[in-house]
Amino acid sequence: MLFLVNIIVAGLLAGLMYALVAIGFVLIYKASGVFNFAQGAMVLLSALTFVTLNEHGLPFWLCFIITVGVLIVASVLIEFLVLRPLVNRSPDTLFMATLGLSFVIEGLAQLVLGTDVHQLDLGIPDVPLKLYGLQVSDFDLFTAAVSILLVAVLALLFGKTRVGISLRAVADNTLAAQSIGIRLPHIWRIVWSVAGVVALIAGLLWGNRQGVQFSLSLVVLKAMPVLIIGGFSSIPGAIVGGLIVGATENLADIYIGPLVHGAVSDWFAYILATAFLLIRPNGLFGEKPIQRV
Amino acid sequence: MSQHGTDVLTLDNVESVYGESVLALQGVSLTVPRGSIVALLGANGAGKSTTLKAISNLLGVSRGRVIRGDISWAGKSILGLDPARVVRQGIVQVLEGRHCFAHLTVEENLASGGFLRRPGRRELRRDADRIYDWFPRLKQKRHTRAGLLSGGEQQMVAIGRALMAKPILMLLDEPSMGLAPMIVEEIFDIIQQLNRDEGVTFLLAEQNANLVLHYADHGFVLENGRVVTSGAAETLRQSQDFMAYYFGDGGQAAIPA
Numbered sequence: 392m393l394f395l396v397n398i399i400v401a402g403l404l405a406g407l408m409y410a411l412v413a414i415g416f417v418l419i420y421k422a423s424g425v426f427n428f429a430q431g432a433m434v435l436l437s438a439l440t441f442v443t444l445n446e447h448g449l450p451f452w453l454c455f456i457i458t459v460g461v462l463i464v465a466s467v468l469i470e471f472l473v474l475r476p477l478v479n480r481s482p483d484t485l486f487m488a489t490l491g492l493s494f495v496i497e498g499l500a501q502l503v504l505g506t507d508v509h510q511l512d513l514g515i516p517d518v519p520l521k522l523y524g525l526q527v528s529d530f531d532l533f534t535a536a537v538s539i540l541l542v543a544v545l546a547l548l549f550g551k552t553r554v555g556i557s558l559r560a561v562a563d564n565t566l567a568a569q570s571i572g573i574r575l576p577h578i579w580r581i582v583w584s585v586a587g588v589v590a591l592i593a594g595l596l597w598g599n600r601q602g603v604q605f606s607l608s609l610v611v612l613k614a615m616p617v618l619i620i621g622g623f624s625s626i627p628g629a630i631v632g633g634l635i636v637g638a639t640e641n642l643a644d645i646y647i648g649p650l651v652h653g654a655v656s657d658w659f660a661y662i663l664a665t666a667f668l669l670i671r672p673n674g675l676f677g678e679k680p681i682q683r684v
Numbered sequence: 685m686s687q688h689g690t691d692v693l694t695l696d697n698v699e700s701v702y703g704e705s706v707l708a709l710q711g712v713s714l715t716v717p718r719g720s721i722v723a724l725l726g727a728n729g730a731g732k733s734t735t736l737k738a739i740s741n742l743l744g745v746s747r748g749r750v751i752r753g754d755i756s757w758a759g760k761s762i763l764g765l766d767p768a769r770v771v772r773q774g775i776v777q778v779l780e781g782r783h784c785f786a787h788l789t790v791e792e793n794l795a796s797g798g799f800l801r802r803p804g805r806r807e808l809r810r811d812a813d814r815i816y817d818w819f820p821r822l823k824q825k826r827h828t829r830a831g832l833l834s835g836g837e838q839q840m841v842a843i844g845r846a847l848m849a850k851p852i853l854m855l856l857d858e859p860s861m862g863l864a865p866m867i868v869e870e871i872f873d874i875i876q877q878l879n880r881d882e883g884v885t886f887l888l889a890e891q892n893a894n895l896v897l898h899y900a901d902h903g904f905v906l907e908n909g910r911v912v913t914s915g916a917a918e919t920l921r922q923s924q925d926f927m928a929y930y931f932g933d934g935g936q937a938a939i940p941a
Contacts, residue, residue: 567783572771
C-alpha cells in the first residue's frame, strides 16, 4: 500500500513540473487563442541565460533579474517582429509563426550561449527523505511550494488588477476589447513577458533536475497531453492535468511497463490525451471554444 | 461652447473593401453635428456596420479597409488611426450583437471601459456608480457574469462600458437587435437622456426606421454602400413613400407610444 502511495506521490510531484510548463502555454493561449509552440524554446532560452550568467559568477538574484529583463526584451521583439505583422490572421497562421519562432529562439540561444550541457544547482537537496514513510525530497517540496505560489500570484494578477481584467477581456472578446481602446500589442507584450517568467521558473526547476541543455525545449512534448487533459484555457486545468499525467505515467510505468517489456511513461500520457480528445475535447476545465477572428 | 451646429464627424466619399475585392462602401458622405442623434438606416448588408467600423477603425479585424475618401473628426483626419487612439479621441463604438465580455462580471465589464483614461481607483468607482444610476438594474447584477444576463441587460452593459470611456460620440450598432419592444424603448429613452443631459452625440445604425427616427434629429439612408436619401428625421418619417419603399410597413407596430 505504501509502495502504491509512494508511486502516486512521486508521479504527482513530477506532474507539477509538467504543469509549470503547461501554464506558460495557457497564458498565451488565453490571450491570443494561439498554441505557442515556442514556449519550450523560451524555457531553454531562459534557463540557458540564467545558467550562463550564474557561471560567470553572478549571484542568483541578479541572474534572475537579468534573465527576466532578457525575456521582456524578447517579448517586445516577438510582438513587434512576429505578432504585429500577423495581426488579424487566423490562429493557424500564428501557430505556424510560433513554430518558426521556436527554431529561431533555439538557434539564437545556442549560437550566443553555446551548446554545452550546463549543470544547474539551485542549492536545494534533491535527496529523498523519509517523511511518514513517503519518499519526498526537499526539492520536491520546493517545487510544490513554487507551483502553489505561482498559481496564487497569477490568480491575483488576473483576478484583481487592471492588466488582468484587460487580459481576460481580450481573451473573452478581442473585437470588443479593441472597441473600448484596449491595445492588443500592449496586452501581448505583457502576456508574453509573464509567460516568459513562467518559462524561466519551469526552466530552472527542470534544469536543476536534468541539466540545462537543448532537450529542455522538448518539454513542449510533455506539456501537450497535460494541456489536452486539463484544457488549453485554464490554469487550474494545467495543474490538474499535470498531476493526472504525472501520476498515471508513474503508475503505468510500474504496472503496465513489465507487461510490454519497456518504459511506457514516454507515450502513456498521449494515450490518455487521445482518450480525452474522444470523450471531452475541451479538456477538464477548458472553456467552450470562443470563435476568434 | 457651441453645442449645436458644429459638425464634429465628417465622412467624405468613403469607399471600403473587404478582402481584396468586395466593395462594401461605394462613396459614403455624411456629417454628424455635435450634440445630435443621427440615424443610419438601411437593410441588412447596406453598409451600416461597415460605415461605423470605418469610423472606429475596427474594419481591420474583419480584414476590411478604407480605400478612398476621408473621415475627419473635429477637423482632423482620423483615417487609419489605431482603434485605441480613436477611442482616446472620444469616439467609442458599441458593436452589433452587444459583445459583452461574457466571462467577466458586470462590474469588470464596466471597469474595462474606463481603463483607457487611467483613472484612480476612487474615480473609477465613482464613474461606475454613475453608470448604475443610468441603468439601475445593472447594480443588482454587478457581480454576475455578463454572459448570464438577458439580452437587454447585456445591451445596457455594452452601452455602460462604452460610456465609461466618456465618449463625445458614441457609435451604436443595432441596439434594438433581438430585444423585446419594451426594453428597446427603455434603452432608447436612456440614449435620449444621455444626449440631452450629458451632451453625448450618437450615430445609430438601425434597421427599425420608425423607431429610431422617433428619437433621431437626422437620418441617412444607405443602400448598397451608398447614401440614397437623407434629411431631418421628421421629414423622413413623414415621407410615407420612402418608408414603404425601403422598409415596408412591418416596422409600424414598433412606433413607441
